[in-house]
Amino acid sequence: MLERNFKQYAALSPFELKDKLIAVASSDAQRLMLNAGRGNPNFLATLPRWAFLSLGDFALRESERSYSYLDSGFGGLPEHEGIVQRFESYAVNHRQTDGVRFLRAAISYVSDQLGLNRDAFLFEMVSAFLGSTYPTPPRMLCHVEEIVKAYLAQEMFGPLRPSGAFSVFATEGGTAAMTYIFQTLRVNGLIKPGDKIAMATPIFSPYLEIPVLAEYGLEIVDIRMDRVDDWQLPQAEIDKLIDPAIKIFCLVNPSNPPSSKLSDAVLDQLAATVAKRPNLLIVTDDVYGTFADDFVSLFAKCPKNTLCVYSFSKFFGATGWRLGAMALHEDNAFDAALAALPETTKLLLDKRYSSLTTTPRNLRFIDRLVADSRAVALNHTAGLSVPQQLQMALFALSGLMDREHRYKDAAKQLIRKRYLTLYRHMGVAAPHELNDVNYYSLIDLQEIGGTLYGPEFKAWFIRSNLGVSFLFRLAEETGVVLLPGNGFEVVDTSARVSLANLTEIEYASIGKFTRQVLDECHADFVKAAA
Incomplete structure (x- = not known):
C-alpha cells in the first residue's frame, strides 16, 4: 500500500484528498482506475x-x-x-x-x-x-441576459410567478460566483471577522472552507439536514436562523452530496422564518435544480432576501466552458443592507466606487459584484467573454425551446438508472424518496454495514473511524476513487459517488468493489472479536 498513515489526510479538502486517492488507484498499471470523485458529467447537450x-x-x-x-x-x-x-x-x-x-x-x-x-x-x-x-454592458450582454432570465424563471420558479424583476451577472462558472460574492460582501462591510454565517449542511466543501479563511474570519453556524428525513431541514434547525447575529445563510439545493431537493413544506417553513428576519442575506446555489422534479428555488420563495447562483456546467455537460450566473431581484435585502451601513463606511465606499459613477451610493450590489471582480479600476473590461455568453444563451434557449423535455428527461433517466445499478451491485436496496435527485449518491458505509452485518459491526465500524482508510483501501485494491462524506460536513461515515461521469457498467463495478471492501472490513471485525 502506498499510503499507511491515513489519518494525516483527514483534514484535507475532499478535492485535495482525491488526488492522493487517484495516485493510489493508479498504482496498478494493469487495472482500470474508476474515478467517481468529481461531478464532471460524461454526457452533454449537442x-x-x-x-x-x-x-x-x-x-x-x-x-x-x-x-x-x-x-x-x-x-x-x-x-x-x-x-x-x-x-x-x-x-x-x-x-x-x-x-x-x-x-x-x-x-x-x-x-x-x-x-x-x-x-x-x-x-x-x-x-x-x-x-x-468588449463585453458591453460588462455585467452581461443585453439579449443574453433576457434569455438567461427567462431560463432561470422557468427552471427556478416552477409553478410560481417571478416576484418582480431581477438582474443577472454572467460569471466564469459557479465557483467564480462564490468567490465574487464573499469578496463583495467583505469589501462593502456587510460581513466582518467574527460575524456568524449559517450553512445548511452537508454542503459543497468550498462553502465551508472560504468563510474561515483569514480575510473573512467568519463563525459557521451549522444548520443540519436530517438524514433520516431524506436530508430535509427540521424546524428546530431552521429556527436557528432567528438569531440576529447570523448575517448570511448559504445552502446548496438540491444538496451536495446528498442530492435531495428541499421539499415544498421546508421551503415554506424557511420563508416563514425569513419573514421574521427581513435583513437576513441568503445565497442559494441551485446548480442541480434542473435535474430535480418540480423544482422550486428559495430564490422564488424568498425573492427579496436571496441571491441565486446557477451554473450551466452540469446539466449541459459544460464544465470546461465555465458558464455561471448569479441573479438578484431589483428589490432586495443586499441593497437594503448597503443603505443601512454607517456613514463612516459609506464614505469609504464612496471613494472606492467614485471612478464609476457620480452617485456611488446608488450603485447596486450586483453591479458592485461586477466592479469588485476586476478590482474596480478595471470595471470597464469586466464581464464573461462574449463567446462564452453566446454559448450560455444557446444552452438556455435549448432548455426554453425543449417543449417536450426530451433532453431533461433523458438526463434524469440516465443518472437514476446508474443509481439503481450501483446499489444493486452492492447487494442492498436502493433507497429512493420523493425529493431525491441522484446526481450524487452518499453511500452511508456504516448504515449499509449495519444492514449487511448487524448493529455490532456498525458500532465497530464507527468506533474504528474507518472512513478515510476505507477510501484508500478501496482505491488500492480495486482502483475506485470516491470522496469522503465528512469533507462536506456529513456526520456518518460515508463516501460521495458521482453518478454523472462514468458508464453504467463501471457503476456496477463500483458497487461490487465497495461491497468487496465492506466484506473485508467485516472479516477484520470477526477476527478482532475472536
Whole structure:
C-alpha cells in the first residue's frame, strides 16, 4: 500500500484528498482506475453546440462582407441592418443542418416569446461569436441576459410567478460566483471577522472552507439536514436562523452530496422564518435544480432576501466552458443592507466606487459584484467573454425551446438508472424518496454495514473511524476513487459517488468493489472479536 498513515489526510479538502486517492488507484498499471470523485458529467447537450458552430460559419461570412475587397483572411465587424434577412438566405443552403434549424427556431422564439428584436438579437449573437468587442454592458450582454432570465424563471420558479424583476451577472462558472460574492460582501462591510454565517449542511466543501479563511474570519453556524428525513431541514434547525447575529445563510439545493431537493413544506417553513428576519442575506446555489422534479428555488420563495447562483456546467455537460450566473431581484435585502451601513463606511465606499459613477451610493450590489471582480479600476473590461455568453444563451434557449423535455428527461433517466445499478451491485436496496435527485449518491458505509452485518459491526465500524482508510483501501485494491462524506460536513461515515461521469457498467463495478471492501472490513471485525 502506498499510503499507511491515513489519518494525516483527514483534514484535507475532499478535492485535495482525491488526488492522493487517484495516485493510489493508479498504482496498478494493469487495472482500470474508476474515478467517481468529481461531478464532471460524461454526457452533454449537442444541439446548442451545433448551433454555436453554425452561427460561427454565418458570423465569419458576415465579417468577410465588411472588407470583401481586401485579401482573403481579412474581416470586419458585422452589419446590423438586414442581418436576419441575410441569415434566411444563408439558411436556404444549410436548411438540413441541426444547427441552422435551431437558430431559425431561436430567432422566432426570442421574438414571439421574449419580445426581442430579431435583428438586434442576431447581431448580438454574431458579434459575440466573433469576440471582437468588449463585453458591453460588462455585467452581461443585453439579449443574453433576457434569455438567461427567462431560463432561470422557468427552471427556478416552477409553478410560481417571478416576484418582480431581477438582474443577472454572467460569471466564469459557479465557483467564480462564490468567490465574487464573499469578496463583495467583505469589501462593502456587510460581513466582518467574527460575524456568524449559517450553512445548511452537508454542503459543497468550498462553502465551508472560504468563510474561515483569514480575510473573512467568519463563525459557521451549522444548520443540519436530517438524514433520516431524506436530508430535509427540521424546524428546530431552521429556527436557528432567528438569531440576529447570523448575517448570511448559504445552502446548496438540491444538496451536495446528498442530492435531495428541499421539499415544498421546508421551503415554506424557511420563508416563514425569513419573514421574521427581513435583513437576513441568503445565497442559494441551485446548480442541480434542473435535474430535480418540480423544482422550486428559495430564490422564488424568498425573492427579496436571496441571491441565486446557477451554473450551466452540469446539466449541459459544460464544465470546461465555465458558464455561471448569479441573479438578484431589483428589490432586495443586499441593497437594503448597503443603505443601512454607517456613514463612516459609506464614505469609504464612496471613494472606492467614485471612478464609476457620480452617485456611488446608488450603485447596486450586483453591479458592485461586477466592479469588485476586476478590482474596480478595471470595471470597464469586466464581464464573461462574449463567446462564452453566446454559448450560455444557446444552452438556455435549448432548455426554453425543449417543449417536450426530451433532453431533461433523458438526463434524469440516465443518472437514476446508474443509481439503481450501483446499489444493486452492492447487494442492498436502493433507497429512493420523493425529493431525491441522484446526481450524487452518499453511500452511508456504516448504515449499509449495519444492514449487511448487524448493529455490532456498525458500532465497530464507527468506533474504528474507518472512513478515510476505507477510501484508500478501496482505491488500492480495486482502483475506485470516491470522496469522503465528512469533507462536506456529513456526520456518518460515508463516501460521495458521482453518478454523472462514468458508464453504467463501471457503476456496477463500483458497487461490487465497495461491497468487496465492506466484506473485508467485516472479516477484520470477526477476527478482532475472536
